[in-house]
Amino acid sequence: MSSMMYEWFPYPSRVVQSKSDLEGFGLWAANAMGKPRDWFLGKTVLELGCGTGEVAAGLGLFGARVIAVDLSFSSIEKGLGLKKKYGLDSVSFVQGDLFLFDPKEKFDVVLSLGVLHHTKNPRKGFGVAVSHVKAGGFVCVGLYNAVGRLRLRWKRWLVGLLAGSDVKKRMETAKKLFYGGRVPPKGEVYLADKFGQPYESYHLVEEVLHWFSEERLVVTHSRPALENHLSWMQIKWFLEKRGAFFVLTGKKN
Numbered sequence: 472m473s474s475m476m477y478e479w480f481p482y483p484s485r486v487v488q489s490k491s492d493l494e495g496f497g498l499w500a501a502n503a504m505g506k507p508r509d510w511f512l513g514k515t516v517l518e519l520g521c522g523t524g525e526v527a528a529g530l531g532l533f534g535a536r537v538i539a540v541d542l543s544f545s546s547i548e549k550g551l552g553l554k555k556k557y558g559l560d561s562v563s564f565v566q567g568d569l570f571l572f573d574p575k576e577k578f579d580v581v582l583s584l585g586v587l588h589h590t591k592n593p594r595k596g597f598g599v600a601v602s603h604v605k606a607g608g609f610v611c612v613g614l615y616n617a618v619g620r621l622r623l624r625w626k627r628w629l630v631g632l633l634a635g636s637d638v639k640k641r642m643e644t645a646k647k648l649f650y651g652g653r654v655p656p657k658g659e660v661y662l663a664d665k666f667g668q669p670y671e672s673y674h675l676v677e678e679v680l681h682w683f684s685e686e687r688l689v690v691t692h693s694r695p696a697l698e699n700h701l702s703w704m705q706i707k708w709f710l711e712k713r714g715a716f717f718v719l720t721g722k723k724n
Contacts, residue, residue: 476638477522477543480663484549485525490532490557497529500582503718504611505692511535514579517603519569519596520586524550524562531562535580540565540572570599577605584613585716588672594682601686604723610688611720617673618705619714624673627666636669676701679719688721 487493494508501508512534521527521539523546531537539562541547550564565572569586581604587593597612604610626649633648634640642659645666646652655662676697683690690697695714698704708714 476663476667477541478545479638480660480667481543481546481549482522482660482664483525484523484660487525487528487553493525493529493553493557494532495529496525497531497533500526500530500584500611501533503584503613503692503694504580504609504720505694508533511580515576516580516582517574517578519572519581519583519600519603521550521564522546522585524553524564526582526584527562527564528553528557528559531559532557535561537562538565538574538578539563540567540569542566542568569596574603577608578603579605579608580611581608582611584611584718587612588615588674589668589670591670593672593674597682598686601688601723606723608723609691609720610686610723611718612679613716613718614674614679615671616705616708616714616717617675619708619717620673621709622712623665623715627671630666631669638663638667638669641669642667676705676717676719683719683721686721686723688723690719690721692718692720694718 485496498508511530514535516530516535516537518527518537518539521541524539527537527539539550544566547564547566554562554564581600583600587596590596600610630641630644634644642662645662695708695717
C-alpha cells in the first residue's frame with residue numbers, strides 16, 4: 472500500500488467530541504461481530520490496522536484490554552491522543568507492520584477491518600490474524616466486496632487511467648471528475664482513502680468463506696447478513712447500494 476498516503480491523511484480521523492462518540496465506534500464493531508457491548512468486558516482484543524484508533528478506544532471503554540497496531544505513525548499519534556484525552560489505560564497503540572508484529576500472546580478477539588484489501592497479500596494477512604487468536608476466540612475481518620463496490624471501482628479505474636499511482640494527482644483528478652473541483656463534504660481524508668490510495672483488492676463472499684474454512688473457523692456472524700444464494704445476494708448488494716464493505720466473524724475451535 473502507499474504508506475505515505477496514510478501519513479499525510481491518517482484514516483479515518485473520525486470526529487470525536489466525547490466518550491459517547493467513542494462508544495459509538497465501539498458499538499459499530501460489536502454489532503458487526505453480533506456481540507453486545509458487555510461481552511467485551513475483560514476480553515483481550517488485537518486490532519490489526521487500527522487507523523486512528525476510534526474502534527480500539529471504543530472497545531477499551533467497554534472494558535476490553537486492546538492492543539491496536541497500524542503502519543502509519545500519524546494514525547498511531549492520533550490514537551495515542553485519544554488514549555491520553557480519555558484516560559484509556561487498557562488500550563495500547565503500537566506502530567508496526569501487521570505481517571511482522573509479534574504480540575507474544577493470543578487474544579480473545581482479533582479484528583482487521585478495512586485493512587487487508589490494501590495489502591499485497593490479503594489471504595496471508597488473514598492467516599496472520601488467525602494465528603494470534605486463542606482457541607475459542609473470534610476473528611473479525613472487513614473487506615471490499617467485488618460486486619457491491621462496482622460503482623466505485625469504475626471511478627477508481629478512471630482516476631488511475633488519468634492520474635496513475637501518484638496519490639495527490641489521483642485526489643485532484645477525482646475532485647475534478649466527481650466533485651466539481653471541490654473537496655467532497657466528507658473531507659480530504661475520505662477523498663484520499665477512496666481515490667488517493669492506488670491499490671486495493673476486491674473479494675467475493677465465497678472466497679472469504681473459503682479462507683474461513685481453510686483456517687477451520689466457524690462463521691458466527693456476517694454484516695450484511697448472508698443469504699442462501701450468495702451470487703444473487705451480492706448482486707442485490709450492488710443494486711441496493713449496500714455491502715460494498717462486508718464483515719465476517721468466525722470462531723476458532
